[in-house]
Amino acid sequence: MAGFKKEKPSARANYPKLHASDPLAGFDAATREKVSEMETYIMKNCLWQFNSRGWDRRKQNEGILGKTAQLLVGEEVQNETPLDKCYWVDAVLLSRAFREHCVWLAGMGKDEVLALLKILHARIDWLTIDGSLNEELTVQNY
Amino acid sequence: MPHHEFDCSKVIPERKQHAVVKGEGEDLTSCLPKGYLNTIPGSISERGCAYCGAKHVIGTPMKDVIHISHGPVGCTYDTWQTKRYISDNNNFQLKYTFATDVKEKHIVFGAESLLKQNIHEAFDAFPEIKRMTIYQTCATALIGDDINAVADEVMAERPDVDIFVCNSPGFAGPSQSGGHHKINIAWLNQKVGTVEPEITSDYVINYVGEYNIQGDQEVMQDYFKRMGIQVLSTFTGNGSYDELRGMHRAHLNVLECARSAEYICDELRARYGIPRLDIDGFGFKALGDSLRKIGLFFGIEDRAEAIIAAETARWKPELDFYAARLQGKRVCLWPGGSKLWHWANAIQEEMGVKVVSVYTKFGHQGDMEKGIARAGVGTLAIDDPNELEGQEALLRLKPDVIFTGKRPGEVAKKMRVPYLNAHAYHNGPYKGFEGWVRFARDIYNAVYSPMHQLSGIDISKDDYATDKGFVTRRMLSDATLPEADRASPLTGYTGKFDPIAALRAKTEADYPEFARKTSTQAAE
Numbered sequence: 001m002a003g004f005k006k007e008k009p010s011a012r013a014n015y016p017k018l019h020a021s022d023p024l025a026g027f028d029a030a031t032r033e034k035v036s037e038m039e040t041y042i043m044k045n046c047l048w049q050f051n052s053r054g055w056d057r058r059k060q061n062e063g064i065l066g067k068t069a070q071l072l073v074g075e076e077v078q079n080e081t082p083l084d085k086c087y088w089v090d091a092v093l094l095s096r097a098f099r100e101h102c103v104w105l106a107g108m109g110k111d112e113v114l115a116l117l118k119i120l121h122a123r124i125d126w127l128t129i130d131g132s133l134n135e136e137l138t139v140q141n142y
Numbered sequence: 143m144p145h146h147e148f149d150c151s152k153v154i155p156e157r158k159q160h161a162v163v164k165g166e167g168e169d170l171t172s173c174l175p176k177g178y179l180n181t182i183p184g185s186i187s188e189r190g191c192a193y194c195g196a197k198h199v200i201g202t203p204m205k206d207v208i209h210i211s212h213g214p215v216g217c218t219y220d221t222w223q224t225k226r227y228i229s230d231n232n233n234f235q236l237k238y239t240f241a242t243d244v245k246e247k248h249i250v251f252g253a254e255s256l257l258k259q260n261i262h263e264a265f266d267a268f269p270e271i272k273r274m275t276i277y278q279t280c281a282t283a284l285i286g287d288d289i290n291a292v293a294d295e296v297m298a299e300r301p302d303v304d305i306f307v308c309n310s311p312g313f314a315g316p317s318q319s320g321g322h323h324k325i326n327i328a329w330l331n332q333k334v335g336t337v338e339p340e341i342t343s344d345y346v347i348n349y350v351g352e353y354n355i356q357g358d359q360e361v362m363q364d365y366f367k368r369m370g371i372q373v374l375s376t377f378t379g380n381g382s383y384d385e386l387r388g389m390h391r392a393h394l395n396v397l398e399c400a401r402s403a404e405y406i407c408d409e410l411r412a413r414y415g416i417p418r419l420d421i422d423g424f425g426f427k428a429l430g431d432s433l434r435k436i437g438l439f440f441g442i443e444d445r446a447e448a449i450i451a452a453e454t455a456r457w458k459p460e461l462d463f464y465a466a467r468l469q470g471k472r473v474c475l476w477p478g479g480s481k482l483w484h485w486a487n488a489i490q491e492e493m494g495v496k497v498v499s500v501y502t503k504f505g506h507q508g509d510m511e512k513g514i515a516r517a518g519v520g521t522l523a524i525d526d527p528n529e530l531e532g533q534e535a536l537l538r539l540k541p542d543v544i545f546t547g548k549r550p551g552e553v554a555k556k557m558r559v560p561y562l563n564a565h566a567y568h569n570g571p572y573k574g575f576e577g578w579v580r581f582a583r584d585i586y587n588a589v590y591s592p593m594h595q596l597s598g599i600d601i602s603k604d605d606y607a608t609d610k611g612f613v614t615r616r617m618l619s620d621a622t623l624p625e626a627d628r629a630s631p632l633t634g635y636t637g638k639f640d641p642i643a644a645l646r647a648k649t650e651a652d653y654p655e656f657a658r659k660t661s662t663q664a665a666e
Contacts, residue, residue, distance in 0.1 A: 022171070043515040043516065044487045044491075044515070044516055045427075045428070045431070045487065047400070047420040047421075047422070047483075047512065048420060050400075050508055050511055050512050051404075051408075052400075052404060052408075052506070052508050056408075081415075082393065082394070082415065082416070082417045083411070083415070083417045085417070085439060086394070086417035086418070086419055086439065088438075089419065089435045089438045089439045090419075090435065092438055093431055093434060093435060093438075126171065127169055127170050127171060128170070128511070131170075131171035132170060132171065132174075132511070133170065133171065133172075133174040133507070134170075134174065134507040134508055134511060135176075135507060136178065136506055136507055136508065142404070142405050142408040142409060142412075
């Protein structure tokens with residue numbers, strides 16, 4: 001099927017670390033509060049952030065949170081492959097939930113929303129990949 | 143790291159790494175026990191072996207198959223029908239189990255001829271069954287029996303049969319989870335792609351990691367069919383051997399139990415580009431969102447919404463009846479693997495209970511990540527607990543009910559903690575909207591059954607009232623209920639004892655007929 005490149009197990013297991021510490025730590029209390037609300041919703045209700053390997057989580061987080069940001073600011077989302085469409089499906093549900101639970105999003109500008117989602121993305125990467133205590137994330141095979 | 147050390151395990155200091163208490167402000171970067179490691183010597187684990195994980199959990203739910211264990215008869219007995227993965231072919235795979243009955247002389251002289259003889263006998267005894275799965279065990283693995291060679295010989299002699307060899311002896315991993323992995327990959331390598339399935343819908347899924355416990359698969363399949371979705375195969379509950387050989391033609395893998403079956407989904411994604419969509423079939427919100435996601439993927443979300451609206455209107459009031467009476471009840475959520483995260487948030491949000499502990503017998507750290515993320519502050523999370531730790535936790539946490547397997551469940555009952563079977567259920571199915579109400583009903587009955595109060599009385603010694611009649615569960619559950627809830631006309635579960643019979647009675651005419659897309663539409 002189109003759109004899926006098979007990678008060598010050893011290459012994908014050696015993914016680079018993006019964050020050496022909690023990326024949320026340096027932000028003001030209001031930003032932390034907003035990110036925390038969104039993070040709590042994801043952690044309580046979603047499963048996509050917990051695929052078993054770190055490299056896979058990186059793709060999941062990027063695919064779903066990237067498309068969620070696009071949906072929240074009204075950008076058109078391109079789904080060129082079935083895998084893209086799968087990310088989009090979770091992004092649609094997440095963007096709807098954010099609009100419902102995080103009502104303050106409605107009062108934010110496009111750039112502010114994108115910036116906030118970038119911080120959220122970094123925080124989820126930190127929790128599930130870079131700061132994770134899960135010792136199986138770097139196993140080469142599934 | 144907020145590790146928790148059990149008093150009973152102070153003599154096994156390594157165990158401290160396997161239990162944590164989620165504290166205020168803790169997250170997954172500071173609070174996660176070790177997991178999926180070899181059981182520490184001296185700790186009497188409740189785990190199963192890798193053979194059990196391959197055969198009992200994943201292989202045997204396949205319904206139209208002779209499942210034969212190549213090994214001592216005890217291995218087979220231990221994995222026979224103790225989990226209620228029913229099937230719509232009169233439960234063939236539950237009723238019959240097969241073993242080669244290997245004994246000491248076979249260990250000395252080899253057991254391949256014994257295996258071949260048994261295969262022929264089994265096919266002769268059940269001539270309508272043409273498919274077989276052979277499971278390796280510790281004994282025959284250690285003597286080096288070549289099961290594949292024997293299977294090839296038989297298939298050459300009987301061209302109408304097909305045999306799958308599962309090489310997952312008991313020692314092939316720290317727990318049953320090692321066997322899940324082995325059978326996932328073996329099935330993919332040996333069988334997927336060897337049958338070309340008939341495609342009857344524009345929307346085709348494999349339903350993966352679903353084992354039809356008391357009919358779960360049949361409930362979900364009914365929803366999918368009402369949406370016009372073809373379930374090409376179910377891996378493996380109520381699943382057909384030949385349908386599972388055609389998994390490579392699905393458009394989407396819908397994954398329920400990631401613990402036991404993510405491997406085949408991930409490899410189907412890598413080898414065939416079929417995406418993996420994780421879902422939760424438990425709980426009104428989670429199930430609704432799951433159906434929506436599948437609907438969205440195929441562009442038929444309206445069909446999902448129609449089902450969600452109808453089912454919610456029918457069953458939500460009955461769920462609310464139980465939720466009003468279960469508020470604050472303390473739960474130890476101690477299943478095998480995936481249910482610790484499937485249920486952790488949904489039972490708290492929708493039934494009002496409080497999860498005070500999660501544990502997993504064979505889960506990995508990834509399962510604990512999901513479980514701890516979904517549990518609240520103060521939750522005690524334990525990996526691979528031993529029986530003494532379980533008892534110590536029950537004494538400390540004083541739960542109102544425990545959801546676990548039958549072995550620790552019996553221990554809990556002796557400690558007068560009501561227990562619900564988290565693996566095989568009490569009165570399931572528990573999946574689906576109706577199933578979630580059945581689960582709430584079972585929790586309610588467990589918590590409020592007067593039997594538990596009576597069981598605490600030693601009539602030879604204790605003072606007990608002789609002038610009072612038998613209390614009912616309603617008297618117990620409604621005593622402190624707010625007046626509004628007591629006056630509410632809501633009732634508990636009103637469904638049938640067996641909700642699956644009606645689903646099996648349905649014909650194609652009972653499902654909506656949706657027009658197939660034209661080739662131009664499909665290309666778009």
